[in-house]
Amino acid sequence: MSATPVLDVQGLCKAYDGRPVVDNLSFSVNRGECFGILGPNGAGKTTTLRCCLGLTNPDGGTLRLGGLPVPEAARLARYRVGVVPQFDNLDPDFTVTENLVMYARYFDIPVREARARVPALLEFAGLADRGAARIDSLSGGMKRRLTLARALVNDPDILFLDEPTTGLDPQARHLIWDGLKRLVAGGKTVILTTHFMDEAERLCDRLCVMNSGAIIAEDTPRGLIDRLIEPVVVEIYGEGVRDWAERHARPIVERLEVTGETAFCYMHDPALLLEQLGGAPELRVLRRAANLEDVFIKLTGRDIRD
Amino acid sequence: MNWRFLYFVERNFLVWRKLLIPSLVANLADPLIYLVGFGFGLGALVGEVDGRPYITFLAGGMLCYSTLNSATAEALYSGFSRLKVQRTWEGVLHAPMTVNDVVLGEWVWAAIKAVLSGSAILLIMYGLRLVHGFTPLAVLPVLLLLGLCFAGVALIMTTLARSYEFFTYYFTLALTPMSFLSGVFFPLHNLPPALQTLAWCLPLAHGASLARGIALGDPMPYPWLSALVLAAYAIVGVAIASRLAYRRLTK
Numbered sequence: 001m002s003a004t005p006v007l008d009v010q011g012l013c014k015a016y017d018g019r020p021v022v023d024n025l026s027f028s029v030n031r032g033e034c035f036g037i038l039g040p041n042g043a044g045k046t047t048t049l050r051c052c053l054g055l056t057n058p059d060g061g062t063l064r065l066g067g068l069p070v071p072e073a074a075r076l077a078r079y080r081v082g083v084v085p086q087f088d089n090l091d092p093d094f095t096v097t098e099n100l101v102m103y104a105r106y107f108d109i110p111v112r113e114a115r116a117r118v119p120a121l122l123e124f125a126g127l128a129d130r131g132a133a134r135i136d137s138l139s140g141g142m143k144r145r146l147t148l149a150r151a152l153v154n155d156p157d158i159l160f161l162d163e164p165t166t167g168l169d170p171q172a173r174h175l176i177w178d179g180l181k182r183l184v185a186g187g188k189t190v191i192l193t194t195h196f197m198d199e200a201e202r203l204c205d206r207l208c209v210m211n212s213g214a215i216i217a218e219d220t221p222r223g224l225i226d227r228l229i230e231p232v233v234v235e236i237y238g239e240g241v242r243d244w245a246e247r248h249a250r251p252i253v254e255r256l257e258v259t260g261e262t263a264f265c266y267m268h269d270p271a272l273l274l275e276q277l278g279g280a281p282e283l284r285v286l287r288r289a290a291n292l293e294d295v296f297i298k299l300t301g302r303d304i305r306d
Numbered sequence: 307m308n309w310r311f312l313y314f315v316e317r318n319f320l321v322w323r324k325l326l327i328p329s330l331v332a333n334l335a336d337p338l339i340y341l342v343g344f345g346f347g348l349g350a351l352v353g354e355v356d357g358r359p360y361i362t363f364l365a366g367g368m369l370c371y372s373t374l375n376s377a378t379a380e381a382l383y384s385g386f387s388r389l390k391v392q393r394t395w396e397g398v399l400h401a402p403m404t405v406n407d408v409v410l411g412e413w414v415w416a417a418i419k420a421v422l423s424g425s426a427i428l429l430i431m432y433g434l435r436l437v438h439g440f441t442p443l444a445v446l447p448v449l450l451l452l453g454l455c456f457a458g459v460a461l462i463m464t465t466l467a468r469s470y471e472f473f474t475y476y477f478t479l480a481l482t483p484m485s486f487l488s489g490v491f492f493p494l495h496n497l498p499p500a501l502q503t504l505a506w507c508l509p510l511a512h513g514a515s516l517a518r519g520i521a522l523g524d525p526m527p528y529p530w531l532s533a534l535v536l537a538a539y540a541i542v543g544v545a546i547a548s549r550l551a552y553r554r555l556t557k
Contacts, residue, residue: 016557053400055399055400055555055556056556056557057556075402075403075404076402078400078401078402079402083400085396085397085400087393088393089392089393089394089396089397090397091317091392091394091397092392093321093324093392093394094320094321098320102316102317102320103397103401105313105316105317106313106398106401106402106403107401107402108402151400154401
């Protein structure tokens with residue numbers, strides 16, 4: 001196994017109209033790793049991916065993908081890369097099979113060889129009986145799976161996925177996750193962006209949290225939770241929760257956040273709080289372990305991003 | 307020289323092949339109706355033009371007009387749906403293809419389709435016995451040049467467009483006036499001298515002059531200059547389009 005990272009990003013900068021979107025970003029991804037880039041909308045995730053693929057020219061910094069400098073040798077680097085973009089861009093003029101065969105052609109794969117690869121790809125995508133189907137007859141989940149299969153047509157070493165399960169129902173998301181787990185188990189390097197914490201927690205060996213174009217935390221999912229947040233969360237719901245929490249919870253918890261009708265209390269030991277809550281039967285209570293979403297919200301705030 | 311744009315030509319060809327029959331019918335039926343309708347109908351009123359039946363004169367112009375139309379429609383409307391609506395260009399760029407490969411692919415493909423449309427007119431001309439022998443076949447390279455010329459210019463519009471409506475300007479303000487100026491439907495020398503000068507600055511007059519010269523044996527005032535003008539529009543057009551597409555897609 002090689003020690004050089006498969007993807008190495010150093011000091012990446014990119015601005016649009018003078019507004020920095022990616023600001024001095026550095027990270028690297030090792031072979032066989034699943035690396036997640038988390039962040040709210042507008043954090044710069046997609047721009048980062050586009051720079052890594054050589055689809056956007058950075059204003060500064062150095063990028064190496066599969067050992068090759070990007071964007072200078074981006075075309076060459078992309079021979080070993082598969083991409084699942086945020087928005088489906090399957091070719092609606094072709095059937096499912098034709099999409100895969102034509103896409104293989106762009107990688108210089110001969111038609112005969114491309115056709116030979118199709119059955120295994122369709123099998124992987126759970127579309128074995130859909131080879132002749134038109135793209136517009138596929139469900140959203142099927143289109144995503146086909147896009148994933150298309151990204152594998154050149155048997156890449158590295159897969160980039162930009163929000164691979166956004167807009168999918170839970171069943172469809174699990175199918176995509178299973179596929180990705182199999183790919184990582186098979187030795188592929190996966191780099192994905194997401195704003196779904198459960199997705200990141202399940203799939204990623206390591207992840208970074210981006211906000212306003214910069215990485216503000218980087219670790220394993222477990223490491224982020226252990227390091228950055230109190231282990232126990234008590235959520236309290238109900239009318240008048242704000243007053244109650246300010247009066248009774250604030251003094252005894254380590255951190256308190258109230259939004260709307262919900263109070264989030266973060267702490268190591270909830271015993272005292274739960275005792276207090278015994279005196280307020282009108283409030284509903286959920287006690288749980290802290291998760292990645294709590295870390296994410298703590299790091300990036302509760303404000304809406306558009 | 308990089309030949310990877312041929313993959314995109316291949317893609318467009320494979321899609322076109324699926325719609326082969328309606329496409330060929332449109333290529334043949336549409337111009338046949340125009341040519342027969344105007345050629346015989348209007349021709350009866352006009353009589354002879356430059357010493358031959360109006361339909362023969364018109365057919366020479368239609369060779370170019372049909373080529374122009376086909377190149378333009380493919381590069382504008384089909385090109386724009388692949389660029390914006392279907393995101394086909396974006397998908398291809400995730401493979402080892404560049405913006406330039408895609409633009410060159412669109413350009414060459416639109417020119418090939420244009421030659422097919424022009425060839426359909428030539429076929430009709432043979433069918434109506436307006437041309438004879440093998441010499442008129444030498445017009446095919448001119449049609450290719452015309453196709454590359456108008457595909458190149460149209461791709462500039464495509465890469466600038468935000469919606470299909472934008473193309474109305476190009477048709478109304480550029481192509482339609484040029485068609486009437488360039489000796490397609492009536493002889494160029496009937497126009498006032500100032501307009502004639504303007505016409506010779508535009509590519510279509512040169513295309514029409516070359517096409518009639520080769521297919522019908524008309525005198526060609528500036529054969530090499532005409533070819534050069536078409537080639538210049540073609541190369542400059544596609545170079546600008548490629549640059550604009552690069553800016554649009556890699557920002």
